[in-house]
Amino acid sequence: MFVHLGEWHYVAELLIACNLLALIIAIGSVTQLEELSWLIVLQYMLFTSWIAIGFCVLVTKMQRIFSRLHTLAGILFLCFILLQTLILLTTICMNALMFKFTHSGGIFDISILLSNSLHRMLLGTGIAVLCLRYIYIRDQWMMRRQSELMARVQALQSRIHPHFLFNSLNSVVSLISIDPLKAEQMLIDLSSLFRASLTELKEVSLKEEIDLCRRYLKIEMIRLGERLEVEWRIDADQDLNNIKIPLLTLQPLLENCIHHGVETLAQSSLITILIEVIEQRVNIVLTNPYQKDMQTHQGNGIAMENVKQRLLAYYGRSVHFKMSARHGNFTTLLSYQWRQ
Secondary structure, eight states: OHHHHSOHHHHHHHHHHHHHHHHHHHHHTSSSGGGOOHHHHHHHHHHHHHHHHHHHHHHHHTHHHHHHOOSHHHHHHHHHHHHHHHHHHHHHHHHHHHHHHHOTTSOOOHHHHTTTHHHHHHHHHHHHHHHHHHHHHHHHHHHHHHHHHHHHHHHHHHHTOHHHHHHHHHHHHHHHTTOHHHHHHHHHHHHHHHHHHHSOOOEEEHHHHHHHHHHHHHHHHHHHGGGEEEEEEEOTTSOTTSOEEETTSHHHHHHHHHHHTGGGOSSOEEEEEEEEEETTEEEEEEEEEOOGGGHHHHTTOHHHHHHHHHHHHHHGGGOEEEEEEETTEEEEEEEEEOOO
16 A cells, blocks of 8 residues: 555654564653563554554545545644544553453453553654655655656657747747748757756756746747747846745746737737746746636646645645736746755
8 A cells, every 4th residue: 555655665664663562661661671571562563663653654545534624633633633542542452462362361341441541642742753754755746746647748848849849830930031040949949848858857056047048938939929028027136046936937838928918919919028036935926818708718828737736745735826817917926945
């Protein structure tokens, strides 16, 4: 099960951490080291390993239920109830087995089943922290793997998309006799864009991503002529070489602005790109004109969802991704906390 859901070394890390916790608690449970036996240590290790694996399996099986809870407090409360229930049932079973094998002729009492239950429930808090850490890392790994796969498919689709490729090549052909140098530069920009779509999708500097977008927009400005205007507003005080962003994050958003905004209008259209960095938080705002009947279609592209998922995989809960349409303008807001 865990082979499909995450990498094996995360499971090994979880079990090692649980066994170390069990060893520490076993040592702390005796007054002198001479009283510590391998049976006590083994009992604690088996208990912590069983609880850890069982809790992870339960949480995995109940993902659909967790998805219906919209608050972190509700999810943590349900996890706490699951964990304590599992610990209580395990304690009862362990105590019943131990009584059967060690006191076969003794008098059975209900209190025997609940012996050490409070102590083990407290122990379960430490196990829960380790388990939740494993689940979080595993989910992040799954999300990143899925988003990278989606991005590669989307990049391949964009690479062979006739709408952009054929029109760009036609523009190059028409420029060869008029302005050979501009045609040559357009081919260089086109090859750079396609090369980026085939490279490994990883974090690059914000400057590299902006340069790639400039190349893309130069191609579109030649193709669309006066119908497309672009305005860049970039915070000049920041060193964009040190700020990271996943490769091919802005370019699909700009392509969305052109395909569903500029190309639907006959008049000249302005795309505005605002980029600012405030206390290691990157804020990017894209604005483009749109037709009212295109509003719903623009926000439902594969590329938009893919960009959002990739950012979530890299930067987690710090990501804000919002789209809105107002007064004939479509605005895409992208914000995340980058890690230095």
